[in-house]
Amino acid sequence: MINKGLSRLGIVFLYLISLLPFWLLYILADVLFVLLYYLVGYRRKVTQANLRNAFPEKTDVERSGIEKKYYRYLADLILEAIKMTTISQSELQRRVVCTNPELVKSYEAAGKSVTAVAGHYCNWEWAGLEFSIHTRLFVIYKSLANNIFDKFFIKTRSRFGAVVVPMAQALRSSVAHKNEFTVSVYAGDQTPPLATAQYFTDFLNQPTAVFLGIEKIARLIDSVVIFYDMKRIKRGYYTYTVVPLVENTKESAAHEITEAHVKYLEMMIRREPQYWIWSHRRWKFKPENVKYKK
Known part of the structure; x- marks a missing residue:
C-alpha cells in the first residue's frame, strides 16, 4: 500500500511539472544537469566505459566532451518526457516535424504496412507521439x-x-492486423535477455546482442521496414525523416533487416553521439556468455 501510495504521489508530481511552461522546464533541466553530472554522478562510470569502448579512436578529451553534452541533453530529455503528459497537439507539431510524411502515405496507398524502427536517440518519444497524429500507430x-x-x-x-x-504480444498483434494498414514502431537498440540472445552483430566496435523479432515479424507480414532518422534542431525542437531500409522484406536475406537497422542507428550515433542513451547498460554480456540451443 505504501509503494502504491508513493507511486500515485509521484505521478501527481510529474503531472504538475508537466504543466510548467517550457522556459521554466528548461531552467529545471539546467539544475537537473548539475545534479546528474556533478553531484550524483548518475551512471557516469557506465557512460564513460561505453564511450571508451565505442570510440577507441577518440582522445580522452573528446570523449569527455561527448559525456558532458550527453548529460546536458539527458536532463532536457527527462523534462521533455514529463511534458508529454499535457503537451497540446498543436504545440507538439510545432516542435516536432516529419520532413517526408508523404512516404508513409504512399505505402498506405499501396496497401503495404510499415514496420518502423527507432533508437533511443534524440526524443524518440515525442516522434512517436507526433506520428500517431497522422496514422494508425502501434507502439511496441x-x-x-x-x-x-x-x-x-x-x-x-x-x-x-x-x-x-x-x-x-507484438507478434500476435501484427498477425491479427496483417490485412489492415498499420505502422508498428519498435526500439531497435534494446538488449535481449541472456536466455534468448541468439544473434550478435558488431555495433559501435563491440559484439552486441540484438533482438531478431523485428525482422521475423516484418517478413511474416511482408511489411516495409523504415527507420526514424531524428535530428535535434535546437533546444526543444526536432525533425525526423522516414528512411526506407528494406521494402521487399519477404525477399530479404537472413539478418539483412536486422543489420540494416543496427547500422543505420550507428551512423546516426556517430553523426551526433550526445543524443544516444549512453548511461544504459547496453553491453551486459558477450557471445561467450551465451549457450546456444542445438
Whole structure:
C-alpha cells in the first residue's frame, strides 16, 4: 500500500511539472544537469566505459566532451518526457516535424504496412507521439515492473491515438492486423535477455546482442521496414525523416533487416553521439556468455 501510495504521489508530481511552461522546464533541466553530472554522478562510470569502448579512436578529451553534452541533453530529455503528459497537439507539431510524411502515405496507398524502427536517440518519444497524429500507430514497448507507472506511461503514449502493445504480444498483434494498414514502431537498440540472445552483430566496435523479432515479424507480414532518422534542431525542437531500409522484406536475406537497422542507428550515433542513451547498460554480456540451443 505504501509503494502504491508513493507511486500515485509521484505521478501527481510529474503531472504538475508537466504543466510548467517550457522556459521554466528548461531552467529545471539546467539544475537537473548539475545534479546528474556533478553531484550524483548518475551512471557516469557506465557512460564513460561505453564511450571508451565505442570510440577507441577518440582522445580522452573528446570523449569527455561527448559525456558532458550527453548529460546536458539527458536532463532536457527527462523534462521533455514529463511534458508529454499535457503537451497540446498543436504545440507538439510545432516542435516536432516529419520532413517526408508523404512516404508513409504512399505505402498506405499501396496497401503495404510499415514496420518502423527507432533508437533511443534524440526524443524518440515525442516522434512517436507526433506520428500517431497522422496514422494508425502501434507502439511496441517493454512493460514496466511498477504497474501504476506502467499504466501512466501507456496513457501518455496513447494520448493522440496510438495503440500501445506490450512486447510479448507484438507478434500476435501484427498477425491479427496483417490485412489492415498499420505502422508498428519498435526500439531497435534494446538488449535481449541472456536466455534468448541468439544473434550478435558488431555495433559501435563491440559484439552486441540484438533482438531478431523485428525482422521475423516484418517478413511474416511482408511489411516495409523504415527507420526514424531524428535530428535535434535546437533546444526543444526536432525533425525526423522516414528512411526506407528494406521494402521487399519477404525477399530479404537472413539478418539483412536486422543489420540494416543496427547500422543505420550507428551512423546516426556517430553523426551526433550526445543524443544516444549512453548511461544504459547496453553491453551486459558477450557471445561467450551465451549457450546456444542445438
